[in-house]
Amino acid sequence: MSFPDIVGDIAARAPDLRGRLSANAPLAPYTWFRVGGPAQVLFSPADEEDLAHFLARLAPDIPVTTIGLCSNLIVRDGGVPGVVVRLGGKAFGEIATLPDHRLRGGAAVPDMKLARAAADAGIDGLAFFCGIPGSIGGALRMNAGAHGGETTDVLVEAGGVDRAGHIRVFTRADMGFSYRHSDAPDDVVFTSAVFQGRPGDPAEIAAEMKRITAAREQSQPIRERTGGSTFANPRPHSAWKVIDAAGCRGLVVGDAQVSPMHCNFLINRGAATAGDIEGLGEEVRRRVREHSGIELRWEIRRIGLSA
Ligand SMILES: Cc1cc2nc3c(=O)[nH]c(=O)nc-3n(C[C@H](O)[C@H](O)[C@H](O)COP(=O)(O)OP(=O)(O)OC[C@H]3O[C@@H](n4cnc5c(N)ncnc54)[C@H](O)[C@@H]3O)c2cc1C
Structure with a gap:
């Protein structure tokens, strides 16, 4: 699968670009699942001004997708x-x-690095980030959270660039956070964030982070090729419970499997395609609907075209 090469056209419209543009760049190596096709164009901006310059000059009909x-x-x-x-x-x-x-x-910045920096500086309240394997950009978009803390609890403001190339600042209220969701405009590429903690003892925060890491190792397949929680919890139920009750634990499609350890995690056993993984997710949704009448909603974001 490859797309027409449009890098030359894009570069011609933005001659002062300092970032890197690559045509038909493989994305699978960047993903936790290790699956998927290429980006028609992959852009790595040099800095925020470069990103703004790029977006302002990019033809409006070219779609932009951000990954963390x-x-x-x-x-x-x-x-x-x-x-x-x-x-x-x-x-x-x-x-x-x-x-x-x-x-x-x-x-x-990886969430784990943020948590460690906060601990080293004696800043409490951000330890929950140590167990989340995403970046700050992803945490802003997903209102990432765990172990009683969420991005919304600690965010002061986020910086970003919109599709028209305007550099913008979003306060916590502007972010419109809800469970694993932000209402901030979809076209915004977040570039930075400021977080508020409280005074804490570095040794105690480090001990809390150790407890969080140990708890995860026991309950989640964190060493597998996975995408974290597949479906949002259908309140007041837990996604894993309704998936388990529908008999989906260990279910296989192609080389994708519902994790035997945690039913709300899908895993690539090695040779799965994105189609196998998404197909398995849809099969789980079908079985849960049939078993309990509950409609599961994807929490994992799916991007791009099917093969
Ligand atoms: C083993 C495992 C455990 C996990 N545990 C948790 C958990 O406990 N709690 C939790 O909340 N999540 C968890 N996750 C899910 C995931 O880590 C979080 O959702 C994380 O916030 C995603 O960040 P990311 O950088 O990987 O984003 P991506 O997966 O790359 O993208 C997710 C979304 O964020 C958008 N995005 C990413 N970067 C930016 C940016 N700079 N600007 C604008 N949009 C952006 C993307 O467009 C996409 O819509 C887990 C995942 C795994 C694999």
């Missing part, structure tokens, strides 16, 4: 048309400690 660490994402086998933005490097990967127990982090 792809820990909650299925990239479909036919790849992603248009431009995929992936932030990386120093401009988006640094953390700064601010006065009043605050931290600023670039959107490409």
Whole structure:
């Protein structure tokens, strides 16, 4: 599968671009599932101004999709048309400690690194991030949370760039957070965030992070090729319970399997395609609907075209 190469046209419209553009760039290696087709164009901006310059000059009919660490994402086998933005490097990967127990982090910073930086600085309240294998950008979009904490509890403001190339700032209220969701406009690429913690003892925070890590190792298939929680909990039920009750634990489609350890995790046993994984998810939804009448909603984001 490959797309027409439009890199030359894009570069011609934005001659001062400093970031990297690649045509038909494989995305599977970036994803936790290790599946999926290429990006028609992969863009790695040099910094926020470069991203804004790029988006302002990109033809409006070219779709833009942002990826983070792809820990909650299925990239479909036919790849992603248009431009995929992936932030990386120093401009988006640094953390700064601010006065009043605050931290600023670039959107490409892994959540775990943010948690560790907070602990080292004696800033409590961000330890829950240590168990989430995504980036700050993904946490902002997904209102990532665990162990009693959520992004919404600690966010002061987020920076980003919209599709027209305007640099914008979103307060916590602007983010419109709800369970694993933000109402911030879909076209915004988040570039940074400021978090508020409270004074804490580094040794106690480190001990809490150790407890969180141990609890995860026991309950989630964190060493597998997975995408985290597949479906949102259908309140007041738990997704894993209704999936288990419908007899789906260990269910297999192609080389994709419902994790025998945690029923709300799908895993790639090695040779699964994105089609196998998505097909397995749809089969789980069908069986749960038939068994209990509950409609499961995908929490994992699915992007791109089917093969
Ligand atoms: C083993 C495992 C355990 C997990 N446990 C948890 C958990 O306990 N709690 C939890 O909340 N999640 C959990 N997850 C899911 C996942 O880690 C989170 O949803 C995380 O926030 C996704 O971040 P990411 O950088 O990987 O985003 P991606 O998966 O790359 O993308 C997810 C969404 O965020 C968007 N996005 C990413 N970066 C940006 C950006 N810079 N600007 C705008 N949009 C962006 C994407 O477009 C997409 O819509 C788990 C996943 C795994 C694999």
